[in-house]
Amino acid sequence: NTIDFFLLGTRGVLSLTPEKTSIENAYRFLRASVLRMLRSISQHRGYQNVVRDAELDFAGGTDLKKLVRKLAEADPEAVSLDRVLRTLRVGIVLNQVWDLDELAVAEHVRTAARRHLMLALRFYGPVRHEDVVPRALRRSKSPILDVLANSTIADDIEGVVDHIVRDADHAGATLGQGHS
Amino acid sequence: MTDHYAVLDVPTDAKPSEIGAAYRSLRELYDDDLATYGLLDESERRVELEQIERAYFVLSDYARRKAYDRQLQAEGHAGPWYEAPAAPERITDAAAPAGMQEPAPEPASEPEVVAEPEPAKPQSAPKREIPAIPEEGISGDWLRQVREARGMDLEDLSQRIKITMTQLENIERERFDRLPAPVYLRGFLQSYARELGIDPERVVTDYLAIRERWAEHP
Numbered sequence: 152n153t154i155d156f157f158l159l160g161t162r163g164v165l166s167l168t169p170e171k172t173s174i175e176n177a178y179r180f181l182r183a184s185v186l187r188m189l190r191s192i193s194q195h196r197g198y199q200n201v202v203r204d205a206e207l208d209f210a211g212g213t214d215l216k217k218l219v220r221k222l223a224e225a226d227p228e229a230v231s232l233d234r235v236l237r238t239l240r241v242g243i244v245l246n247q248v249w250d251l252d253e254l255a256v257a258e259h260v261r262t263a264a265r266r267h268l269m270l271a272l273r274f275y276g277p278v279r280h281e282d283v284v285p286r287a288l289r290r291s292k293s294p295i296l297d298v299l300a301n302s303t304i305a306d307d308i309e310g311v312v313d314h315i316v317r318d319a320d321h322a323g324a325t326l327g328q329g330h331s
Numbered sequence: 332m333t334d335h336y337a338v339l340d341v342p343t344d345a346k347p348s349e350i351g352a353a354y355r356s357l358r359e360l361y362d363d364d365l366a367t368y369g370l371l372d373e374s375e376r377r378v379e380l381e382q383i384e385r386a387y388f389v390l391s392d393y394a395r396r397k398a399y400d401r402q403l404q405a406e407g408h409a410g411p412w413y414e415a416p417a418a419p420e421r422i423t424d425a426a427a428p429a430g431m432q433e434p435a436p437e438p439a440s441e442p443e444v445v446a447e448p449e450p451a452k453p454q455s456a457p458k459r460e461i462p463a464i465p466e467e468g469i470s471g472d473w474l475r476q477v478r479e480a481r482g483m484d485l486e487d488l489s490q491r492i493k494i495t496m497t498q499l500e501n502i503e504r505e506r507f508d509r510l511p512a513p514v515y516l517r518g519f520l521q522s523y524a525r526e527l528g529i530d531p532e533r534v535v536t537d538y539l540a541i542r543e544r545w546a547e548h549p
Contacts (some may be wrong), residue, residue, distance in 0.1 A: 171364075171368040171369075174365065174366060174368050174369060175368050175369025178368075178369045249493075251494065251495055251511065252495075254511055256365065256366055258356075259359070259360045259367075260366050262340075262357070262366075263360060263366055263370055263371075266340070267367075267371065276514055276515055277518075279493050280493070301525060303492055303493055303522045306519075306521040306522045306525070306531075307518045309518070309521070310514060310515065310517050310518035310521075313514070313517070314514045
């Protein structure tokens with residue numbers, strides 16, 4: 152499913168808008184991904200009951216920090232789980248930005264994810280709101296960069312792609328290898 | 332014992348200014364529920380705020396911090412300790428935690444807001460000849476000259492490319508400390524250049540080179 156596909160990639164890119172529902176969806180997806188990863192590790196190392204019990208303990212809102220602590224107690228010889236979580240390379244793109252001030256939302260989401268989901272998210276950049284986009288999409292099925300090549304949205308998408316490529320180069324990975 | 336340094340996400344030898352900045356940034360994050368929506372409920376958000384306030388209360392005051400550091404040391408927590416300069420630096424520009432008895436905390440205030448300069452008065456200069464690119468490369472001032480030569484005022488440009496006038500002015504005046512990181516700035520410079528009919532790549536390359544020099548010696 153989507154989460155498995157996401158976790159298989161060398162990196163994941165999550166697009167969100169500076170709105171509550173979108174931010175909530177992003178956190179839910181990230182939390183589910185982290186849990187899936189922890190479940191898979193614990194299954195492999197034979198203490199899956201710890202994850203299951205912890206999930207029951209914190210029904211509705213698994214406290215990942217506590218869960219990781221429990222897993223570490225269950226298996227002190229395992230590699231540091233927070234280090235494992237850091238292998239999850241995820242970046243965010245802030246879509247539908249109306250004002251530069253909204254960039255603060257991306258920084259706050261990164262801080263919150265680091266503090267509460269133990270994920271070091273990258274920020275790949277903003278994509279500004281452009282009124283003509285929905286109209287252009289309705290008229291044409293061509294890629295947006297072809298239809299609106301000289302637009303602010305094209306500039307921003309180019310910036311995002313540039314950031315992702317440089318990030319991939321930095322990590323020694325290459326584009327096209329399991330992006331999600 | 333609560334690790335106040337971990338709560339504020341700062342190293343144990345953090346300068347008071349770093350502690351102040353971390354505090355303000357976290358207050359901004361947890362004061363509003365937008366960026367924690369779906370991650371923390373209201374009570375969890377309050378707990379976070381309380382911890383942050385308590386940590387700042389201790390670490391923002393030299394004497395309290397020193398006493399806390401001694402306590403940490405006694406409990407065997409090693410780490411590089413902050414040594415105050417001859418005249419101890421004290422942060423006084425942000426809120427102190429509610430409910431603390433003494434010493435009297437600073438009155439609660441909102442996170443510091445940097446006053447933005449008044450936007451430049453729209454200019455409707457007649458079109459002039461485009462100035463030649465200076466030998467040292469494209470600068471913010473040159474961009475302004477081109478814009479004015481095109482007879483375009485900041486407000487007009489702002490509406491066309493959807494970047495606030497303040498930020499456009501920051502670009503032209505090279506106020507790098509108020510501009511976003513290069514990866515985002517790039518897109519704004521491209522939009523700016525394209526609107527003015529100048530080579531976007533050249534603008535990006537030259538302008539970011541100036542920014543880089545500034546970053547090395549701010």
